[in-house]
Amino acid sequence: MSKFETIIGLEVHVQLNTQTKIFCSCPTSFGENPNINVCPTCLGLPGALPVLNREVLKKAIQFGSAIHACINQSSIFARKNYFYPDLPKAYQISQFEIPIVGKGSIEILVNGQKRIIGVTRAHMEEDAGKNIHEGEISKVDLNRACTPLLEIVSEPDMRSSDEAIAYLKKLHSIVRFIGISDANMQEGSFRCDANVSIRPQGDHKLYTRVEIKNLNSFRFIQKAIEYEVQRQREAWEDGKYNEEVRQETRLFDTEKGITRSMRGKEESADYRYFPDPDLLPVYIDEELFKEGRIIAELPDEKKERYIQELGIKESDALVLVGDLDIATYFETMIADGASPKGSVVWLSVELLGRLKGENTLQNCGVSPHSLSILVKRIDEGKISGKGGKEILDVLVEQKGGDVDALIDSLGLTQVNDDEAILKTIQSVLNANAHKVNEYRNGKDKLFGFFVGQVMKASKGANPNRVNELLKEKLGLC
Structure with missing residues (x-):
């Protein structure tokens, strides 16, 4: 197994959280009745003309700023031609030769080792609709058509599924922390195509790559990559590599845990790219450049601030910045007067440790204010840590409550006389x-x-x- 090297490159589609679509004023709201949020423009009907949403451009600039990328002041929209049921106009408006964001990089941490993963480009494009398969009947919901996407393409710099997942999680954090996407994987706001190939150790040639399409959970992405790597290694060792490993698009069967062939992989020439005649070249003026370069605190910056200013251990800080909801909850507790170290323990260990199944920080009912009061009462010595756990159990069970009232009703006040x-x-x-x-x-x-x-x-x-x-x-x- 060690005589092969794995080569992984990722293409991530991020839905931008604008109120309206990229080229029309239809809303981007999720979960509406099928084919409600559509108009002649996002359906590509004759005579309807697209108009670029300025907010999409701003969010693309913000992402480029976050990964220290080259941002092209001028870029071009192109038509990517292909037919599919969820794309009624038979072409997708995307960017090809000149994208909005050029080369950048993202730093990841795997097994205590830092790695720099190159980002080739990030370009704006419209999303397609959604096919719904029910037995022998297929339906098409076009509400998602023309929703703004940022497609982020990495260099083939990852050498294991662990590195791929670390990169994806870091990217997921970045787009959420700077506020350009909710990155909800269950709703398809953050989905990934993985390009996987192998080569003998020491060989610098890139061999046939397989694209695994539309992966939308970290667990399935990792399993799909690991299965595909194993499949290619076995084919090579059996002398069937050229026969069994073809440049193609494959799907991951989540029930069987295998990848299976979907279709032959298209090359750029197959899409017949050409500049979209209905859209002028994009030019970023200085005012928009300044707006786009103003971004919220990034995960790595927040981590360093927690360590340097709040005295939090690096391992704890990494947990806090791993998810925007956790970081926001933590900072609300600190602003409410709770001690940083106490907040870390009672949030990341005690509260999160009690949340199972459908329970999340958003719906568990335990507010940052309630948890900060609990931490303060423990720090003051009014209750013990054991008593705090008893109160937290009640707060989680009944989805909230008054901490001080619970201390009195449960008789948990400590004697400090x-x-x-x-x-x-x-x-x-x-x-x-x-x-x-x-x-x-x-x-x-x-x-x-x-x-x-x-x-x-x-x-x-x-x-x-x-x-x-x-x-x-x-x-x-």
Whole structure:
């Protein structure tokens, strides 16, 4: 297996989150009744002319700025000609020779090692409609036709499925953090085509590549790549590489976990690209350039700020910036006065650890304000960590609630009165005088016994104060 090297390049289609489509004023809302959000322009009817949505151009510039890419001040729209049921005008408006975004790069981290993955280009184009297959009947919903896309094409720089997934997750974070797409994979707002080939170790030639089409989950993308790599290696070792590995488009069967042939892979000449006669060349003026270069804080920048300014460990910071919803939730807690370290633990470990199935941060009912209050009460010593977990269990179960009211109703308030704690300590020591002597004669493990007895007798004393005062009482401080 080690005598082969895997070559992976990815083409990612990102739906831009504009209110209207790329060349007309139809809404881009998801989940509407079929064929409601359509008009003569997005259907390509005779006489209807496209007009470029300025917001699409701005978002493309923002992406180029985020990956430090060359942004072409002038670019051209082209017609990509092919027939498919979900493309009624038989061509797609895209970009070919001169895209809006040129070469850039994205840094990934895999097994503690940093890698730079080149981005060849990113170009604007319109989406096609959607085919719906029901038994022997196929239907076409054209609501998605003309939805703005940014197609992001990587260099063939990835050498494993792990690197491919790391790249995709980083790209997913970038487009969400800068706010150009919701990148919802279930709704098709972020989908990927994977180009996979292999070659003998040390060989620099690029051999036949296979394109795996329309992958929309990280898990399936990884499985599809790994299956295809294995299929090509076995074909090579069996002497059937030229026979079984052809330049083609394949689909991933998620139930069987295999790729299967879909159609022969077209080359650019097959699409008969030519400049779209209905659209002028795109020119970015200085005002739009300035607008597009203003972007939100990127994941890597946010991570460094968390580490440097908030004192958070790098591993924790990586978890927080891995998802926009988590980062936003965390920052809301901090703004509400919760400690950074406490917020990390109670968000990334405790709350996320309790969310299963359909539960997410958005629908779990536990607001950042509620969780920040819980963290503050623990930091203040009003409740213990154990009590905090009990309260969080209730908050998740009943989808929200008043933290302070729960502390009172569950009787979880800790005793922080030093005088009361000292009184209990003295009572425990008096009742166990022989163990006190054993402890002072070197039986250190008895300290845990005393702590347990005091906690049991006090029914809710602050364990930190119990430890401190017990050490003083036993003459250790």
